[in-house]
Amino acid sequence: MAGVRAAQKEKTRRALIQAAMNQLSAEHGYASLSLREVTREAGIAPTSFYRHFQNMEELGLTLVDEGGLALRQLLRQSRQQIDQGGSIVRASVTTFMEFVASNTAIFRLLLQEKSGNSREFRLAVQREVEHFTAELVDYLVTEQDFPPGLAELQADAIVRIVFSAGADALDATTTQRQQLLETTIAQVRIVARGAEATRTSATATKS
Amino acid sequence: MAGVRAAQKEKTRRALIQAAMNQLSAEHGYASLSLREVTREAGIAPTSFYRHFQNMEELGLTLVDEGGLALRQLLRQSRQQIDQGGSIVRASVTTFMEFVASNTAIFRLLLQEKSGNSREFRLAVQREVEHFTAELVDYLVTEQDFPPGLAELQADAIVRIVFSAGADALDATTTQRQQLLETTIAQVRIVARGAEATRTSATATKS
């Protein structure tokens, strides 16, 4: 009953996932990922692949899940920074950009498959992003007392801006990233200000 | 000197481009586009491909150019709608969404290659999007008297939001698109309001 066998299996499964990650780069995306190359890098025979995944697609979806997991850790991290005071916007956007810089491969994967050629992939990524938005909506409603509708609009806009900036960061130099960070922070603040203005004008009308 | 020969060549060149376009769909992207399939659809021998393009990459860049051209036509169209009065934001976003709906393949191509695996492609798409932003900046500065820096921030944010919404529209049903249109319009207005608030508070400080 000692899981020696199971442990070994899990180990090569991780090796496959890691190998796939390694092959993902700016020049080589998921679409052009080959079973043979992945198994070669993982150090096993091509045929052994099927002991762990039915398809390359199943491997891909696993990768997306890994990305989603990383994103959620990012969220938690961001929350912690918020709780300990300071500029909420700056802390959040900075954390996000740091994530992009240090998880380039995985963020690129999410980004590509968001508008990729597999519906299932698109939906999986979309789910992760929505999770992100929902978290932000919750914050805006409970902490900032925004009405749900407006919070939804605002959060959605901010997420679109930040993810889009993250995409640009992938190709950017360090100084460009710095610039991009400041730009994004300013833009998020503009959105926040606009939402605030919208709220007060609506409240004024109501009262 | 009659260009019968040249005309025929241009014709099959167009056939190749069109064939490539036809093969682009939600399930089948540029990355998995094969020379042989394209020539098959175009009705010529695989080898003839090289009479028109050096690589598949050259064909791809041509497709991106076509997309850029279409985007600029969209811009011009949008300008016309603005000149004849009505809500600027609504007209612009609506036009954009209509473009996405009727040029699905080409917009999807631009979107995918924006974060795709060829640096040259990414830069080409980025150039097109920047052209888009520049046009908007110009409008904000000359027509709305925004200071250049703020106009840049605002335009960039709006373009990010609108393109991101366009991406979501690709997978959406008609009613979802309607909803998305309204959401996007509201978001653009929030950004405009935020920028306005930012401007006036800055001006107040200065005076």
Added chain:
DNA sequence: GAATTGCGTGAACACCCGTTCACTGACATA
């Protein structure tokens, strides 16, 4: 009318791909 240019061609080459199959041998079970 003769010479040249150049688009389109079919055969062929070398390569990589995903997937199947029967098999081995270490671990797990009883």
Added chain:
DNA sequence: TATGTCAGTGAACGGGTGTTCACGCAATTC
């Protein structure tokens, strides 16, 4: 200790890929 399970294997099949080459033949040039 005997039996069964199952991750990993190497050979093989069928198929698609990009690219080369020499060639035919109609449009063009002189």
